[in-house]
Amino acid sequence: MPTFVYMTRCDGCGHCVDICPSDIMHIDPTYRRAYNIEPNMCWECYSCVKACPQHAIDVRGYADFAPLGHSVRVDRDERKGTIAWRIKFRDGTEKNFLSPITTKPWGTAIPKLADVPAPSNEMRAGQLLYNEPKYIRLDEGGLRTLKDAGLELKKGVYY
């Protein structure tokens, strides 16, 4: 369902232009508002719809297989950490869904690796990654090796 933009709601802020992974939301030079310049390269990913502060962007199912008269609207609330969906069928049926999008306040839960203690030379020479082995099993277990598994790599046809 390629996106389209309601003329009366768009204020030309450009959030959609900034976020679109396909580079197809552009500002129309005459109207100073956004529009989809290349519907056949739209994945209907809803990135622009979610990003629009005016709720000015909507989608209309792909003309080659989707009949008219439906809508799938979304409200992504970063502060609350939720996303709300409303699906409206062609026959008028409605369905509503609400899901979490994160469990932590944004910008608080990810450590700065520039500031953590530097890895030892032993760790550099070995196979462990940051926070390993601790984070692999969250117990005393280490990183699995072929020896632990009693396995070796052998050339040939094996099933």
Next chain:
Amino acid sequence: MAYNTIIEDGIDILVVGAGLGGTGAAWEARFWGQKKKIVIAEKANIDRSGAVAQGLYAINCYMGTRWGENNPEDHVRYARIDLMGLVREDLLFDMARHVDSTVHQFEEWGLPIMKDPKTGRYLREGRWQIMIHGESYKPIVAEAAKISADKVFNRICVTHLLMDESKPNRVAGAVGFNVRTGNYHVFKSKTVICGAGGASNIFKPRSTGEGAGRTWYAPWSSASAYGLMINCGAKMTQMENRIVLARFKDGYGPVGAYFLHLKTYTQNGLGEEYESRWFPELQKMVGKEYLDPEVSHLTHRPIPTCLRNHALISELAAGRGPIHMVTMQAFQDPHLEEVGWENFLGMTVGQAVLWAATDVNPKNENPELTTSEPYVMGSHATCSGAWCSGPEDVSPPDYFWGYNRMTTVEGLFGAGDAVGGTPHAFSSGSFTEGRLAAKAACKYIDDGKAEGIVVSGEQIERRRKEIYKPLEHHTVYRNAVVAGSVNPHYINPQQGLDRLQKLMDEYCGGYTVGYMTNEKLLNICLKKLKIMEEDLESLAAKDIHELLRAWELKHRHRAAECVTQHTLFRKETRWPGYYYRGDAMKVDDANWHVLTVSRRDPQTGEYTMEKAPCYHLVSSGE
């Protein structure tokens, strides 16, 4: 054209393409290189780029070793059988033994992972899959990458890798242009981690017109991982191993949660189970080693994805379509109904839109399934990508040349779709591969392998001219005609894409020919691709946006050529249901239980093909 040249110099780690692989690389690189200069060049906006831009409703690669659910080698065996025996088991084992630490980090960063209320463990969708509320999966991992990187350059279409002029076959950075300003960007770097994407849209899509964007894999996955690496002479592997997806018709909505969690199943138009009727004949084609329904039933060994596709394709061809997903029973349970819908909203909203538009309520009717056009990528149930070194404690000498996930070009590393031989990595495995590549890249620099790199002004200027050529070509010739898009001097990117898709579809095994090809067809395909390459020199772009499409097309074209070369080389039908070699309609383990490896000579454009041995995990001393 007054575009500026912007040079970013002194980079240690350049991440090209920041999807799940690239973000993992940027994040981890900071730990191993706390004082190193880490830079990201991303075609779109890192907050919503790559295949996970839309979100995901499941993480498909999680071992659960902390609860004794699986060991890494179990996952290797699963990927091996699913890919009909041919994978890089060293890389897979390595990815699988680290992937849980990645997922545990994601949870700590705020990614909502569903829990089984009874056990408190992650809620399993299937043996390898866990369920998440992943609408913001990409923004979360992007935040991690941004915290680690010195600089993030969004909206840079990277067109070429730079090569060192003091030592052959060593990478020196990358160049590209900004799709907003048009400026030319030069990144001089000691190492490059290629996290760019696989290929949608190189085969003709089943959708037409406006719907052409409703591809299974994202339309912005423009084969840049392959275009960039093949063009600089990196060896590639298993490029013939394209994937065809059995999905909900038209919308390509995912079926994993439906099969595994909702326990829905398929039937033909007559309401019959149809898969098993194709298995006896199929077993003759592939051998009992790869298809043994009895063993599968007893041991839960999966039936390879391609073979299930084969049954679906054959049933449709026998005139007993459509194939339905039987949802009516599962959807009577309100919880399962909610899961079914949220699954789409979380990762393929378009399927929800389509069902709303067509009044499909899976509670009251069973929706249709079909098979997609082929895709070329390396992180789903397929493993096309670069031929990379494995880790030193696992890999045999044939698979090891010093640095984990380094391609055959020195200093060029891969992650995600870029790495060949590692199917079933999915999002978490791709991020993990990025982390592994980052550690190895830091070590490569610390070992002094990146000293004395020389990039001449000539190389930078040559690439600049090449990049803007389609714009110039348009300026020169547009006035030769009154108006419109028909011009004897050039083709535009969309016209070129249409040509590529049509010829790949008809000669290299697309959906309109029932995924069938043979040696004669493939040779014609190569000839047409060669002529197309000449025409790509006459590609015209009317603005910077079209210049982006022009370079995406060039990357897609190069990937398509490599796919065709590999498909021609492998004289067997290894993956029925993905494609068929009509002139060799059998799995041939005596001759082809090997990995195919290609190298395109950047000077001559000639391909060299070789067979690389396949190593398998076997019990010690066996």
